[in-house]
Amino acid sequence: MTLFIQQCINGVALGSSYAMFAMGFGLVFATMGILNVAHGTYATWGAIIALFAFTNLSLPMWGAIAVGVVGAGLIGVVVDQIGFEPLRRRGGGLLGPIITSIGFWIILGQLALIATGARIKTFPRSALPRGFVKTGGLVIPYHQIITFFTAIALLAVMYLFVNRTRAGAEMRAVGWDPKSSALSGVNPRRVVIVTSFLAAGMAAVAGILSAISTNNVSFTLGEGLLLKGFAAVIVGGFGDLRGAYVGGLIIGLAEILGAQYISNSFRDFFTFGLLILILVVRPQGLLGNRIVTLRA
């Protein structure tokens, strides 16, 4: 039983980083109709920038994280304005933005490869809280606690932002119908920029925290997050932050529990099998109440 609870905690912690990534990824998909393949590289670059800020600029860890998040957010905005904005003006479908994002995925991935020298880097030990909490036979490392509460906090803040503020209402309006919202006085371009920044920033938080948990900053960091985050968004449902969050936790739990109780090497099999099952049985996702209409 203790083992089960311990593994559940591990699953939730892992799922929390997937959830943070998925929230941003899903937000971009729901608001702008972009399936952004380059989203994973934002996480990679967030971690690389934070590491650089920590080691080369000697910033404190929280400062380095802030720099990483802002840096990745800006990359997200630049990518959007260079690559997606022209397609948006032309009124493109689903395919165009995917292809553009594959272009950025190639560019940002290759640049990350060059920046890290194709080596796996780690945050210095001094950067991180290395301890853990021991209680009732359970061992919970600090970084798991931090990841869990960061994800919860991000969910709460983003949920309130999207559902309770004017900017959030504009975001939802643009997601629903960009043209009509523009006619009713929303500046869609500003909404798109804010959304891109927030989404890329969240990817960076997920990237930095999972880099800390796994002790690994490499150019492939974002790839894993992209695939799992993508699964989380489908499982949980598009167009709903809570759905993405729950989806992330489910994917994390399925991965850890599947590995513990069924087969370690088949763990991804369950994740993606679950994904296909959801797609067939309930394409709008577990929490999704509407199918996001994409402009094909």
Place this chain on the structure above:
Amino acid sequence: MLDLIDQYAVTLEFSVAYALFALSTYVALRGGILSLAAVPLAAVAGFVSLILIEDHGVPIELMLVIGVFVGIAAALVMSLPLLRLDSHWVALASIAFVLMGRVVVLNLDSVTNGAVGAPITRTIQPWHLIVVLSVVSWVMSRHRRSRLGLAAESVRTFPEVASSLGIDVISTRRSLWMVSGALAGLAGVVYANLVQFLSPDTFHVNVAFIMLAAVVLGGAHHWFGALVGALVFTMLPDVLRQYLDEGETIVNGVLLIAIMIFMPRGLVDPTRRVRRRLARLSTNTHLATDDDSVDDDSASQMWDLHLTGRTVEAVVDPLSDRSAIAVERLHKTFGGLVAVDELTFSIPERSVFGVVGPNGAGKSTLLAMISGAVEPDSGRIKLFDEDITGLTAVSVARKRVARTYQTVQLFEDLTVLENIIVGFDQQRITNFWDPVLMTRRSRLEQVELAEKARALMDRVGVIGQPDQFAVTLSYANQRRVEIARALATDPQVLLLDEPTAGMHKLGTQAVGELLLELRDQGLTLVVIEHNLELVLNYCQRSVVMDFGQVLYEGPPAECLADPDVIEAYFGRKADAERIESLIQLRQHPSSSTR
């Protein structure tokens, strides 16, 4: 030149493998399936070839053939969950398949040697590659405008229209999916043989993304684009490698983004020149909006030759007692909105029947329910006494009910003639191999259909060249092509949704006379119209609808004279007076000034 080929020989060989991947993706995309599944399909064939070549010494020639069948079999299995999905979700599900494929490879140790990977002996020779590429190119080019090729166009651009022409969207997609699987199988065998080492990462998601990108870069509107895209994607970094130490693949990313911004239809675009001309024209004149453009001056002159001045008055035979279509207590709500409310009326066979009513009266919903595009909540629809309620759009179309749409829905990559030929699909007898083998019946059919399509063009009065792209016609002519396409299905009932919208007087008259002519030949015509002149002059009977209900049913003149109708439809007295003058115009056509 030979030096260059020598220098890049390996890259060129790889570009053949990538071309096969890209073509596999292209074929699926052509049918509107945005899928990354070429990679897992190829993986299956790749690993099968590993076993057969290494353990059983199967020669490569045989292996290539086996690869095709393995690819088809794998595609068949994968289609079960995949093709049930909405097209947008196929992309997502296919990514999941790519990732699952990797896990399977990792875990089937006995076959794949797990994470370590397994070497495979290269037995493929350059001439094999040339043969494979030639055969594949031949098949692709022969199918560009074949029966399957045209069906694919229709299914991709407007699935709903395809169904209304009797083309089964799902089975067309499945056929394309099998072809895509065959190509992926070939790709898998060739690729495995060239890399000479298979590991879990050989067929990974990166390859899948890059293949999709290559297709769009090269141009997703022509099979040759897939070849060009694959070649560019493999050659460009290799050429740059001589000048750069690292990051040479970045150029592919930059190129992709630039192409998507400046050339969204890719490097190879058969319609590029036409589109450019169209873009220029539409800034100068309002070509696509109405009939007052240049080509219609001559058009109206041509019609003067055809027009007979015949109206419905000249039709003497009484209306048949038998109904072609009868609806009984038909009901449909959308959310809380009642679109069609317990509607009951019948349409006599061999008649021109008008459906009029203000916007939102439920006319188009009615048409959609008759044609099977929308399922009614309750009530019955009968076609010549046969209950067709709840049949799918394809089944209804195959019972020879054709329709046109309120907004023009022509297939943009096809010429006028090809657009019409799509309508002949159900009468065609050629199969997949006929065009490839250039059989006699394939050639005969092609000639025959082209002739029939030309005849239909003349009959509905399309002013334009048979081989010009249909979207370059004026709006009114596009509408006529749509009618011709519907007629190509050889219907017994033709449903027309505002056929004369955007046409001027002579055009309207020509359509009206065409309706009567078709009636004479035994068709039943149902016309939704706002143009009351058309209804008065050419319809034998009509219903007026409002709020989903029948307001009045009878001869058009009676309908429009009914005070309820006048109030519901026109509201104001001024408009009612206009109607009266129209009725008088109809009764005394000689007093018309035209």
